[in-house]
Amino acid sequence: MKRLSLTAALVALAIGYSAPLQAADYTIDTKGAHASITFQIQHLGYSWLKGRFNTFGGAFSYDAAKPQDAHVSVTIDTSSVDTNHAERDKHLRSADFLETDKFPEATFVSTKISVTDGNKAKISGDFTLHGVTKAIVIDAVLVGEGKDPWGGYRAGFEGKTVIALKDFNVKMDLGPASREVEIFLSVEGVRQ
Template sequence: MAKSQWKIDPAHSSVDFSIKHMVISRVKGTFHTFDAVIEADPEDLTTAHIEFTVDVASVDTRNEDRDNHLRGADFFDAENHPKMTFKATRIVKKSEGEYEVTGDLTIRGVTRPETFLVTYEGQGKDPWGGIRAGFSANGTINRSDYGLKWNAALETGGVLVGDQVQVSLEIEAVKQG
């Protein structure tokens, strides 16, 4: 199959994360607004062109005070850095439908290489005559690498917010044209 343009179906896709809280539990969150430029043959992602953009102000952890703190200067600084971006630079097939996708992740004006494990979940025809493909992506990034360093020491030891952020994407894309 040749490379085609694909558009994310936001109603059937998600960008989620989780992070340690107080060393004893995890807080989960999501971003509601995101988009991508995808040019790919879903059955062979090694030649794909992928650029992903997330509106950081769309963060939602189900706690308004925490979300406002995340949007502020201590974390994402959404006013000055409204977008988080990822541009794939290298895609390696690990096994059938499994890939390591490395690219430049930019958060808060800092760009670093990161690698995510991507699974091609398959494709099929939808009830409206379109072709859809599904992908899952998972990885871990260190938030302090991107200047998101705010924290508070706990009386019992440790810190309020962990450094390692687990990132999880579920993407359903519609073939264009």
């Protein structure tokens, strides 16, 4: 469960700011709540339903001199889905959507990093959800990096991607406006 930093790993390595020239390992700071995985989907085309996953973890490794060799992995506890509405969250955990009793985790493992512009990169990887693995691309941006007040070193990133529910065998169809989910990542990693 302690693997996450999709956005962080790949963008950081792609940027190389003041990062060390040898590979460094980072752990996502979930203990300090300095990371989040949120999502939004249109509700019948009338409004946006927003939510988050409260339990996840991840790690990344990268060498600023070889950003293309970076690696990121993330694991999400799907039962931690939270839309601030208990009955809806129960439905999201059911066989209509995430089927969390059968598929308790979603994972992302990077396969390629492409620097697109200065502090931006595209992180390609395999995303597994609801028992289905598909290739996705995360658009990532470096927020910043450097020493923290406690003698450590941190790197922070943001990323976003869009997935189609049907690609992951989600049974419920809420109509044409609600077939894709936007996923947002805000990641702060602590160098180990």
